Amino acid sequence: QKEVEQNSGPLSVPEGAIASLNCTYSDRVSQSFFWYRQYSGKSPELIMSIYSNGDKEDGRFTAQLNKASQYVSLLIRDSQPSDSATYLCAVNMRNAGNMLTFGGGTRLMVKP
Amino acid sequence: GAGVSQSPSNKVTEKGKDVELRCDPISGHTALYWYRQRLGQGLEFLIYFQGNSAPDKSGLPSDRFSAERTGESVSTLTIQRTQQEDSAVYLCASSFRDGGNSPLHFGNGTRLTVT
Numbered sequence: 715q716k717e718v719e720q721n722s723g724p725l726s727v728p729e730g731a732i733a734s735l736n737c738t739y740s741d742r743v744s745q746s747f748f749w750y751r752q753y754s755g756k757s758p759e760l761i762m763s764i765y766s767n768g769d770k771e772d773g774r775f776t777a778q779l780n781k782a783s784q785y786v787s788l789l790i791r792d793s794q795p796s797d798s799a800t801y802l803c804a805v806n807m808r809n810a811g812n813m814l815t816f817g818g819g820t821r822l823m824v825k826p
Numbered sequence: 827g828a829g830v831s832q833s834p835s836n837k838v839t840e841k842g843k844d845v846e847l848r849c850d851p852i853s854g855h856t857a858l859y860w861y862r863q864r865l866g867q868g869l870e871f872l873i874y875f876q877g878n879s880a881p882d883k884s885g886l887p888s889d890r891f892s893a894e895r896t897g898e899s900v901s902t903l904t905i906q907r908t909q910q911e912d913s914a915v916y917l918c919a920s921s922f923r924d925g926g927n928s929p930l931h932f933g934n935g936t937r938l939t940v941t
Protein backbone atom coordinates (compact mmCIF):
# COMPACT_ATOMS: atom_id res chain seq x y z
CA GLN A 715 0.00 0.00 0.00
CA LYS A 716 1.32 3.42 -0.93
CA GLU A 717 1.60 5.91 1.89
CA VAL A 718 -0.57 8.49 0.13
CA GLU A 719 -2.97 7.30 -2.57
CA GLN A 720 -4.94 9.18 -5.18
CA ASN A 721 -6.86 8.04 -8.22
CA SER A 722 -4.76 9.13 -11.19
CA GLY A 723 -7.84 9.97 -13.30
CA PRO A 724 -8.48 11.72 -15.53
CA LEU A 725 -11.56 12.99 -13.73
CA SER A 726 -13.75 14.74 -16.26
CA VAL A 727 -16.49 17.14 -15.14
CA PRO A 728 -18.60 19.65 -17.07
CA GLU A 729 -18.12 23.36 -16.49
CA GLY A 730 -20.13 24.54 -13.48
CA ALA A 731 -20.22 21.13 -11.78
CA ILE A 732 -18.60 20.12 -8.50
CA ALA A 733 -15.31 18.26 -8.83
CA SER A 734 -14.50 15.88 -5.98
CA LEU A 735 -10.91 14.77 -5.51
CA ASN A 736 -10.00 12.13 -2.96
CA CYS A 737 -6.90 11.06 -1.08
CA THR A 738 -6.24 8.31 1.47
CA TYR A 739 -3.15 7.96 3.64
CA SER A 740 -1.57 5.26 5.74
CA ASP A 741 -0.12 7.09 8.76
CA ARG A 742 -2.75 7.16 11.52
CA VAL A 743 -1.01 9.97 13.39
CA SER A 744 -0.62 12.42 10.50
CA GLN A 745 -1.58 15.93 11.52
CA SER A 746 -1.08 18.14 8.47
CA PHE A 747 -2.64 17.84 5.03
CA PHE A 748 -2.18 19.94 1.92
CA TRP A 749 -3.62 20.19 -1.56
CA TYR A 750 -1.50 21.44 -4.43
CA ARG A 751 -2.45 22.26 -8.01
CA GLN A 752 0.00 21.68 -10.84
CA TYR A 753 -0.63 23.00 -14.32
CA SER A 754 1.12 21.25 -17.17
CA GLY A 755 4.72 22.44 -17.42
CA LYS A 756 4.53 24.37 -14.13
CA SER A 757 5.51 23.74 -10.53
CA PRO A 758 2.99 22.68 -7.88
CA GLU A 759 1.30 25.55 -6.06
CA LEU A 760 -0.35 25.31 -2.66
CA ILE A 761 -4.12 25.85 -2.71
CA MET A 762 -5.35 24.50 0.64
CA SER A 763 -4.08 23.26 3.97
CA ILE A 764 -6.14 21.50 6.64
CA TYR A 765 -5.19 20.31 10.10
CA SER A 766 -8.47 19.50 11.89
CA ASN A 767 -11.32 17.13 11.19
CA GLY A 768 -14.18 18.64 9.25
CA ASP A 769 -14.46 21.09 6.40
CA LYS A 770 -12.38 24.13 5.51
CA GLU A 771 -13.65 26.48 2.84
CA ASP A 772 -11.71 28.98 0.76
CA GLY A 773 -13.64 30.50 -2.11
CA ARG A 774 -14.71 27.75 -4.50
CA PHE A 775 -12.48 25.21 -2.73
CA THR A 776 -13.45 23.07 0.27
CA ALA A 777 -11.07 20.64 1.94
CA GLN A 778 -12.57 17.85 4.01
CA LEU A 779 -10.63 15.81 6.55
CA ASN A 780 -11.62 12.61 8.33
CA LYS A 781 -8.71 11.35 10.41
CA ALA A 782 -10.59 8.29 11.67
CA SER A 783 -11.04 7.12 8.10
CA GLN A 784 -7.62 8.46 7.03
CA TYR A 785 -9.24 10.35 4.21
CA VAL A 786 -8.91 13.88 2.89
CA SER A 787 -10.77 15.35 -0.05
CA LEU A 788 -10.94 18.53 -2.09
CA LEU A 789 -14.18 19.84 -3.55
CA ILE A 790 -14.15 22.44 -6.30
CA ARG A 791 -17.48 24.16 -6.77
CA ASP A 792 -18.55 25.81 -10.03
CA SER A 793 -15.64 24.14 -11.85
CA GLN A 794 -14.05 26.20 -14.59
CA PRO A 795 -11.92 25.09 -17.56
CA SER A 796 -9.06 26.98 -15.87
CA ASP A 797 -9.27 24.46 -13.00
CA SER A 798 -8.04 21.74 -15.38
CA ALA A 799 -4.79 20.59 -13.83
CA THR A 800 -3.28 17.82 -11.72
CA TYR A 801 -4.16 18.00 -8.04
CA LEU A 802 -1.65 16.63 -5.55
CA CYS A 803 -2.42 15.58 -2.00
CA ALA A 804 0.41 15.88 0.53
CA VAL A 805 0.48 14.47 4.06
CA ASN A 806 3.03 14.84 6.81
CA MET A 807 4.16 11.37 7.79
CA ARG A 808 4.93 11.28 11.50
CA ASN A 809 6.15 7.72 11.16
CA ALA A 810 8.67 8.82 8.52
CA GLY A 811 10.53 11.57 10.29
CA ASN A 812 7.78 14.11 9.80
CA MET A 813 8.41 14.31 6.08
CA LEU A 814 5.80 15.64 3.70
CA THR A 815 4.77 12.85 1.34
CA PHE A 816 2.89 13.37 -1.92
CA GLY A 817 0.33 11.23 -3.65
CA GLY A 818 0.62 10.58 -7.36
CA GLY A 819 -1.95 13.23 -8.21
CA THR A 820 -5.34 13.27 -9.91
CA ARG A 821 -5.70 14.85 -13.32
CA LEU A 822 -8.85 16.97 -13.53
CA MET A 823 -10.39 18.00 -16.84
CA VAL A 824 -13.20 20.56 -16.83
CA LYS A 825 -15.03 20.59 -20.14
CA PRO A 826 -16.76 23.76 -21.39
CA GLY B 827 13.97 37.11 -2.21
CA ALA B 828 10.34 36.28 -2.66
CA GLY B 829 10.38 32.60 -3.47
CA VAL B 830 12.48 29.49 -4.01
CA SER B 831 15.01 30.14 -6.74
CA GLN B 832 16.50 27.42 -8.91
CA SER B 833 19.26 27.66 -11.46
CA PRO B 834 19.75 27.06 -14.26
CA SER B 835 16.19 26.98 -15.52
CA ASN B 836 17.24 24.80 -18.43
CA LYS B 837 20.28 22.61 -18.90
CA VAL B 838 21.22 20.54 -21.92
CA THR B 839 24.17 18.25 -21.46
CA GLU B 840 25.84 15.38 -23.22
CA LYS B 841 25.60 11.87 -21.87
CA GLY B 842 28.44 11.16 -19.49
CA LYS B 843 28.95 14.75 -18.33
CA ASP B 844 28.42 15.91 -14.75
CA VAL B 845 25.81 18.55 -13.92
CA GLU B 846 25.18 20.66 -10.85
CA LEU B 847 21.76 22.09 -10.05
CA ARG B 848 21.30 24.85 -7.52
CA CYS B 849 18.48 25.77 -5.16
CA ASP B 850 18.12 28.91 -3.04
CA PRO B 851 15.32 28.36 -0.54
CA ILE B 852 13.14 31.04 0.98
CA SER B 853 15.05 32.82 3.73
CA GLY B 854 14.38 31.23 7.11
CA HIS B 855 13.15 27.94 5.69
CA THR B 856 15.02 25.11 7.36
CA ALA B 857 13.52 22.17 5.46
CA LEU B 858 14.50 21.61 1.85
CA TYR B 859 13.40 18.87 -0.56
CA TRP B 860 14.52 17.78 -4.01
CA TYR B 861 12.15 16.01 -6.40
CA ARG B 862 12.43 14.68 -9.91
CA GLN B 863 9.50 14.80 -12.30
CA ARG B 864 9.65 13.01 -15.62
CA LEU B 865 7.34 14.12 -18.41
CA GLY B 866 3.75 13.21 -17.59
CA GLN B 867 4.73 11.57 -14.30
CA GLY B 868 4.27 12.39 -10.63
CA LEU B 869 6.78 13.81 -8.17
CA GLU B 870 9.64 11.44 -7.36
CA PHE B 871 11.20 12.21 -3.97
CA LEU B 872 14.99 12.40 -4.02
CA ILE B 873 16.28 13.85 -0.75
CA TYR B 874 15.18 15.88 2.26
CA PHE B 875 17.34 18.26 4.32
CA GLN B 876 16.58 19.56 7.77
CA GLY B 877 19.11 22.34 8.17
CA ASN B 878 22.28 21.00 6.60
CA SER B 879 21.71 17.38 7.58
CA ALA B 880 19.90 14.92 5.37
CA PRO B 881 17.67 12.64 7.45
CA ASP B 882 16.37 10.93 4.35
CA LYS B 883 18.45 10.18 1.28
CA SER B 884 16.39 7.15 0.36
CA GLY B 885 15.11 8.61 -2.87
CA LEU B 886 18.45 9.15 -4.57
CA PRO B 887 18.23 6.73 -7.51
CA SER B 888 21.89 5.78 -7.71
CA ASP B 889 25.33 6.68 -6.41
CA ARG B 890 25.66 9.06 -9.37
CA PHE B 891 23.33 11.40 -7.50
CA SER B 892 24.46 13.43 -4.52
CA ALA B 893 23.27 16.55 -2.75
CA GLU B 894 24.61 18.91 -0.17
CA ARG B 895 23.40 21.95 1.67
CA THR B 896 25.36 24.76 3.22
CA GLY B 897 23.91 25.74 6.57
CA GLU B 898 20.25 26.50 6.12
CA SER B 899 20.64 28.05 2.71
CA VAL B 900 21.78 26.98 -0.71
CA SER B 901 21.60 23.36 -1.81
CA THR B 902 23.20 21.73 -4.82
CA LEU B 903 22.16 18.51 -6.49
CA THR B 904 24.95 16.88 -8.48
CA ILE B 905 24.46 14.21 -11.10
CA GLN B 906 27.64 12.52 -12.26
CA ARG B 907 28.06 10.74 -15.59
CA THR B 908 24.59 11.74 -16.74
CA GLN B 909 22.43 9.25 -18.59
CA GLN B 910 19.49 9.86 -20.91
CA GLU B 911 17.07 8.55 -18.28
CA ASP B 912 18.15 11.44 -16.04
CA SER B 913 16.26 13.81 -18.35
CA ALA B 914 13.50 15.37 -16.27
CA VAL B 915 12.49 18.48 -14.39
CA TYR B 916 14.24 18.73 -11.03
CA LEU B 917 12.17 20.60 -8.48
CA CYS B 918 13.34 22.07 -5.20
CA ALA B 919 10.98 23.03 -2.39
CA SER B 920 11.44 24.54 1.03
CA SER B 921 9.38 25.04 4.14
CA PHE B 922 9.54 26.67 7.52
CA ARG B 923 10.70 24.54 10.42
CA ASP B 924 10.21 20.83 10.21
CA GLY B 925 8.53 20.62 6.85
CA GLY B 926 5.92 18.26 8.13
CA ASN B 927 3.53 20.79 9.61
CA SER B 928 4.33 23.59 7.20
CA PRO B 929 3.51 23.57 3.49
CA LEU B 930 6.23 23.32 0.88
CA HIS B 931 6.94 26.16 -1.51
CA PHE B 932 8.31 25.06 -4.86
CA GLY B 933 10.80 26.66 -7.18
CA ASN B 934 10.24 26.78 -10.94
CA GLY B 935 12.50 23.79 -11.49
CA THR B 936 15.47 22.98 -13.67
CA ARG B 937 14.65 21.19 -16.91
CA LEU B 938 17.53 18.80 -17.62
CA THR B 939 17.95 17.26 -21.05
CA VAL B 940 20.65 14.66 -21.57
CA THR B 941 21.48 14.09 -25.23
